[in-house]
Amino acid sequence: MSKRGSRTGARVGTPPRVVSGIVKVILTVTYLVPLLWIVIEAFKSDNQSIAAPDALIFAPTLATFRTVIGTAAGSVLLSLVIAAIATVAVTVVGVPAAYALTRRTSPQWGRVIAVVLTILLILQMVPQPMTVIPLYGVLASWHLLGSVTGLVVADTALVLPFSILLLRPFALAVPKVLYEAAALDGASNAQVFIRIVIPLLRNGIATVASIVFIIVWGEFIYATNFLNEGSQLPVSALLAEQISIYSTNWNRLMALALLTSLPLLAVFLFAQRRLTAGLTLGAVR
Amino acid sequence: MSADLRTGKAGTAVGAGRPPGPAHRARIRRITAPWAYLLAAAALLALISVYPLAELVHLAFSSVGPTNLIGSWPWAGLANFRTALANPEFMQAVWVTAKLTVMLLVSDLVLGFVVASVLVSRSRSTSAVMSLMVFVWALPPLVSGSVWKFLLSSNGAVNSLLGLLGFRPLDFLASPTLALWSVGLVTCWSALPFATMVLRGGMLAVPRDLIEAAAIDGARYWKIQTRIVLPLVRPTMGVLAILAVIYSFQGFNFIYVMTEGGPGTATANVPFLAYQQAFTSFELSGGAAIALLALAFVLVLAVPYALSVRHEEHE
Numbered sequence: 001m002s003k004r005g006s007r008t009g010a011r012v013g014t015p016p017r018v019v020s021g022i023v024k025v026i027l028t029v030t031y032l033v034p035l036l037w038i039v040i041e042a043f044k045s046d047n048q049s050i051a052a053p054d055a056l057i058f059a060p061t062l063a064t065f066r067t068v069i070g071t072a073a074g075s076v077l078l079s080l081v082i083a084a085i086a087t088v089a090v091t092v093v094g095v096p097a098a099y100a101l102t103r104r105t106s107p108q109w110g111r112v113i114a115v116v117l118t119i120l121l122i123l124q125m126v127p128q129p130m131t132v133i134p135l136y137g138v139l140a141s142w143h144l145l146g147s148v149t150g151l152v153v154a155d156t157a158l159v160l161p162f163s164i165l166l167l168r169p170f171a172l173a174v175p176k177v178l179y180e181a182a183a184l185d186g187a188s189n190a191q192v193f194i195r196i197v198i199p200l201l202r203n204g205i206a207t208v209a210s211i212v213f214i215i216v217w218g219e220f221i222y223a224t225n226f227l228n229e230g231s232q233l234p235v236s237a238l239l240a241e242q243i244s245i246y247s248t249n250w251n252r253l254m255a256l257a258l259l260t261s262l263p264l265l266a267v268f269l270f271a272q273r274r275l276t277a278g279l280t281l282g283a284v285r
Numbered sequence: 286m287s288a289d290l291r292t293g294k295a296g297t298a299v300g301a302g303r304p305p306g307p308a309h310r311a312r313i314r315r316i317t318a319p320w321a322y323l324l325a326a327a328a329l330l331a332l333i334s335v336y337p338l339a340e341l342v343h344l345a346f347s348s349v350g351p352t353n354l355i356g357s358w359p360w361a362g363l364a365n366f367r368t369a370l371a372n373p374e375f376m377q378a379v380w381v382t383a384k385l386t387v388m389l390l391v392s393d394l395v396l397g398f399v400v401a402s403v404l405v406s407r408s409r410s411t412s413a414v415m416s417l418m419v420f421v422w423a424l425p426p427l428v429s430g431s432v433w434k435f436l437l438s439s440n441g442a443v444n445s446l447l448g449l450l451g452f453r454p455l456d457f458l459a460s461p462t463l464a465l466w467s468v469g470l471v472t473c474w475s476a477l478p479f480a481t482m483v484l485r486g487g488m489l490a491v492p493r494d495l496i497e498a499a500a501i502d503g504a505r506y507w508k509i510q511t512r513i514v515l516p517l518v519r520p521t522m523g524v525l526a527i528l529a530v531i532y533s534f535q536g537f538n539f540i541y542v543m544t545e546g547g548p549g550t551a552t553a554n555v556p557f558l559a560y561q562q563a564f565t566s567f568e569l570s571g572g573a574a575i576a577l578l579a580l581a582f583v584l585v586l587a588v589p590y591a592l593s594v595r596h597e598e599h600e
Contacts, residue, residue, distance in 0.1 A: 260425060264423060264425070
């Protein structure tokens with residue numbers, strides 16, 4: 001694209017500079033200021049925050065952050081465990097499914113693929129708040145209410161449909177000739193899957209795993225309802241709980257918000273290009 | 286990555302037509318349907334996605350509270366739906382949902398189009414702005430919701446700014462009218478990165494020749510965008526519009542964090558009302574009935590969406 005741009009002159013098809021500049025400045029301000037505000041507030045002491053919650057000039061302190069880390073370390077750890085298990089579960093189940101949904105080996109299987117895809121599309125569109133109510137009942141009847149296992153099950157259910165749909169275009173991109181060559185060499189389905197599909201899907205798996213991790217990390221509706229009161233909460237649910245308690249202690253709330261965001265920053269830096277590319281393709285729906 | 290996908294499609298076209306020669310046939314394994322690879326996902330989805338939805342329907346037609354959640358569910362017929370429809374809070378929640386949806390639609394489609402038009406041309410500042418927006422998109426709604434709750438609070442930064450400019454402070458989250466606008470605008474703010482990226486993807490797929498030809502004919506940028514690009518990205522906008530309606534149900538997150546449906550019930554949308562019924566009043570069946578009504582609405586939109594995605598794929 002950049003090559004073409006230089007050939008035909010950079011001016012063709014680019015927005016006027018002034019408008020473009022203004023829009024970019026507005027976007028930067030509206031998206032950056034809230035983030036900066038989290039950081040600024042997190043470095044204020046309780047007294048500083050109560051006296052002047054929007055002061056921009058103050059002596060920064062790590063005290064608040066230290067207190068919050070002290071109370072939230074267990075939650076961060078629990079969140080990591082939950083997000084890691086859910087991500088692995090979704091990958092292990094989702095990758096073979098995405099592969100199965102790309103191989104039209106017979107007309108009958110083609111029909112199965114069509115039906116399953118429609119079901120997945122619909123499941124993916126069910127808003128999460130609608131699923132809390134029945135899952136509460138289902139987990140209760142399975143005696144999984146109040147356990148981390150139950151929460152992981154619910155989180156997996158939340159992201160699995162969309163993960164398979166997101167993985168499928170990557171599996172579709174595996175050239176069919178490779179399958180035919182493998183069949184000529186007498187390779188079995190399992191060999192094809194392990195030797196050809198998985199290595200070629202590495203990019204897709206990384207994209208999906210990052211998004212699943214991000215979603216599960218931030219999930220709080222299931223966590224606040226499915227875990228028992230007083231038990232260790234994942235960091236997102238802890239933040240949800242503190243929002244009502246710390247309604248005036250903004251510095252602590254923002255420090256906790258910052259702590260919640262830091263692992264995501266790491267995931268984001270790792271996956272940024274893939275996320276951007278995935279969103280541009282419209283693959284992330 | 287887009288190149289990968291195109292190669293994939295080209296590969297399909299090249300590989301399709303040639304039957305293997307008879308000499309090879311003996312060595313070719315019969316390719317069976319890879320149903321075994323779908324089995325785990327299908328079983329898991331049936332158990333933890335489809336079955337709970339069936340239970341939602343079951344709950345909505347029964348009479349279930351906290352005491353008999355585990356136990357027998359007496360049949361209630363349409364009673365829960367009648368109660369829900371007769372509840373003035375339900376009609377108000379429908380209104381709130383409608384208003385939030387319209388705000389999100391306008392923001393996603395109009396602002397999304399303008400922002401995507403600006404960010405479609407590549408430059409260092411463009412990628413910086415896009416990184417920032419995608420990062421905000423990746424942040425949990427809890428984090429972005431809580432910082433906005435802080436910024437919009439009575440002694441928050443937005444009110445300080447208004448004060449500096451000589452205006453009175455506003456009750457962004459405490460006045461019924463303003464609270465709805467606040468929740469709506471924050472929802473739009475959080476959804477705009479996604480809308481922009483999707484529309485930008487659509488714009489990148491518009492053939493360059495068309496744009497260059499129009500530019501040579503002397504058309505200005507915004508004229509090209511509205512006369513040539515806009516009609517070509519209309520299918521993308523259609524999909525985005527459906528997604529916006531569905532996403533507006535997710536406005537739930539910001540309602541939960543910023544206003545808890547208040548003041549009063551001024552910002553409770555339908556999903557939030559269902560949630561409150563089920564988990565604050567512990568009327569599980571009442572909540573399920575409201576959720577089911579909302580879900581029926583979503584499904585009406587899900588069908589054209591599913592069809593359009595399937596259609597796209599067959600092309």
